[in-house]
Structures are given as structure tokens and as C-alpha cells.
Amino acid sequence: MPERAGYRPGAGVQDAEGEPPQQRDTKDRILDAAERMFAQGGFHGTSLRSITGEAGVNLAAIHYHYGSKDELIQAVFARRLAPLNRERLRLLDDLEARAGEAGPDLEAVIHAFLAPVRRLADDDSSRRVVVSLLGQAITQPDEKIRRLFISQFAEVGRRFLAALTRAVPHLPPEEMFWRLMFMVGAMVHTMTLSQHLEEFSGGICRSADVSSLVTHLVPFVTAGMRAPASDGDGSREPV
Amino acid sequence: MPERAGYRPGAGVQDAEGEPPQQRDTKDRILDAAERMFAQGGFHGTSLRSITGEAGVNLAAIHYHYGSKDELIQAVFARRLAPLNRERLRLLDDLEARAGEAGPDLEAVIHAFLAPVRRLADDDSSRRVVVSLLGQAITQPDEKIRRLFISQFAEVGRRFLAALTRAVPHLPPEEMFWRLMFMVGAMVHTMTLSQHLEEFSGGICRSADVSSLVTHLVPFVTAGMRAPASDGDGSREPV
DNA sequence: GTCTATAGGTGGATAGAC
């Protein structure tokens, strides 16, 4: 490594590979810190000052690189959601290409939807918080955040709804949509609580990692999807 | 009604019955407004000023009646969660009293858990927001809110886990706990999105009320609970 | 119990030097 002649901020790290997290670009450090802090304290509950403190950068750097807190939040999501949904669509494409006229098997479709969330948590241990972040975001009342989610989810929802409907014939589209929501809900909710599952279960649940979640969720959802369509107004009391 | 001789704040409304919402006690008006505003804007995102503005009371009244924002939040929850879980336990008690040695039927237990949420939304149209509020709260990263939820849910979780395990023998407790979380997740998540389900589904889902949710969710969860236990590490790719 | 007034603090955002 050449001696440092003259201070050129941010220039020295570009030619290094495998640089420690503390020396990455300011812009990325902000994004990582923001993700961590948002997951821990929520969006309204996390101040930009706490993010810059965690990232070891200046407060003004956030506004320089991202413009505003809102745009920072959107950037945090875009980085995770885009690859996640791309992977889901890729897996579904593969399944449909290999399947015959009848389309892919139900369990395979469900697996294609759920398995990609593993990558969110397993790539990097420091990114485990992401799963909590996504869980929060989807229940967030904020209009902008919800719109971002809906737009990111639109194509995935449409494609998987079609694949599921084909795999479980004779189920009304409305019923299938409800069940798709149930699957998303079971996944998101359990992901969100994953950090606290052991406490929540009183020790029954020991390994609350995302991989276990997927493992347990796939058979549950597969069976649920195959349930007969609901009937009546639901007000009956089964005894 | 007697003419108003002298201003005695809050005294006149006590002998009236069926008074309009604007004239109820300040304390209740605050609670109702807080619930509405929290559901709409989140906890950190909602200021006490916006609550008092909505309720038509003074800012200081919140601190007089509830002490602090934190305690107000807890009061909002306690009013809804306590009856909800009491109703669940009552239904489960009834089921177990009427069932034989083998314990109540699986679907009946699931129904006992899910049906009480109907009361949250159907009693009063202005309370529909409650379902969104509860959904938010359970994913909230705030330590205090989460602890409140865990403590409120403790007995219900224990009792229903036992009942479910008895209704579906030969399923390991850990597996059953995962599935209980899946049920809660599917319920909470769909409740949270219920206000936006029509938009989310692109028109497929027209009636997104809580009653429909329960109707559709019961058979889904019942089938999921009966699924064979998961095996392996979940990393296989079913094709 | 209800109000005004204000303390005391923190938030996001920006201007301008370097």
C-alpha cells in the first residue's frame, strides 16, 4: 500500500479489497447503520443523529448523500427488497420452465416464495436485523412506506397468485388471495419476532433462525393452501 | 334538562345517558382519540398535541389523567387486550368443559382463539382502527410495548398451546409453537392490512372485514396444524 | 379538573468554511 501523500478522502479505500467495515464508503456506512438502527428503534423512533453516531460519520453527510430522512428510508428498503423479489421471480421462472402443462407443484411454488428470505439473514450475521426491519415496514401506517412496499410486491404477488391458483384448482381467486396474505403474514410476523422467539416461547423454541422458520413454514402453508374452501359467514361455532 | 347555573365542568354529563361522543368524560375522549391517532400514525409518529386536538381537550389533560405518553399507550392497549384474551380463555374453558377425555376438537380450539377478534372491529365502526393498532404494536421494536404484549399474551399462549398439542398428538412442542406463531402472524398481518386489502389485491378481495378474515383463516390454519411435522434442515429444493 | 404559559430538550434540515 503506497504511503499517503496528501489527504484524498474516500480515495484510498477504493483500490483495497476486503476492507474492514469501518473504512467503507460513507454512503454505505450510513445505509448499514440506518438499517440496523431502524430495525431496532423503528423509523420515527430513530433519529438521524443516532444513525450518524453509529456509522461514525457526520450528520450533514446523510443529507448530502440521501437528501432527507424519507429518501434514506426508501434507500434502505430498495437495497433489500429488489434482490429478494428478483430471486423469487427467478425461482418461479425456473419452476415453470421445468414444469409441464399443469404447472409446478404447490409445495415448490411456496418454497420459491419463502426460501429467498434466507438470504436476507444468512449472508451476513450483522444483517439479521433486516428481517425485523421488513416486518415492521409492512405494518407501518406511514403512507409512503406502504406505497413502496405495494409497488415492490406487485409483480411478485401477481405471478405467485397465478401459480398458486394453478397448483390448487377449483379454489376461488378471492380465497387464494386471502391465503397468500396468510402465508405472507405468517412469514413476516415470525420473522419480526424471531429475535424474541425464545423469550416468547418460554424456552420451547430454541433455534429461531430464519432457516428454521422456512423449514417449519413450508409444510404448514402447503397444507393450509390445500384446505377446502371456506363456506358460510363464519359465524358458526364449531363444537 | 336544567338550565346551566354556574360552570361545573364534567358534572352535567354524568346523569345523562347516551350522550354524544363529544360530551363524554375527558379521560375517555383522550383514550378514544389516542387509539385512533396511534393506529393511523404510529406511536412515535403521533404527538400528544394531535391527540388533544382530535379529542378537543387541553394538552395538559393527558398528563393529568394518564401521567405520561408511555402510560397513555399502555392504557390504550389494556382496554382492548384484556377483554380480548379474557374472551379467548372463556371460550377455551367452555370447550374443555364440554369435551371428553381427548380434549376439544382442533378446529374448535382455533376458532376459540380467532373468533374474539371480531368483537374488536364489529362493536363500533369507529373502532375498526383497533385491529390495525394491535397489528402495529406486536411488531413494534419498543421494549415496553413488547413486554406489555408478552405479559398479556402469556396465559393465552400457554393454554392454547396445550390445547392445540392435545388436539394434534404426536407433534413436537417446538413444532406446535411455530405453528401457533404462524396462526398469530397470519391473523395479525391480515388484520393490519385489512384497511388496504382491496388496494393490495387489485380488486380481487372486496370484503376485507374482520369477519371474513376469521371465516377464511380458520380452515387454512386447521389444515396447516394437521400437516405432518417438518423434517430435514429445510435446505432441499422441492421440485 | 381545566387552562395558559413556558421550560427544557430533541428533531430534521441547511449555510458556509475547509
Place this chain on the structure above:
DNA sequence: GTCTATCCACCTATAGAC
């Protein structure tokens, strides 16, 4: 690109008159 310094809007909470 990075930093200091600062603006100003807004927050929770409280003191004290009525």
C-alpha cells in the same frame, strides 16, 4: 465530500392561575 455551527419547528412535561 466532510465538517462546524446554527436555525427553527416541534416535542413532552410541568408549574401555577383559575
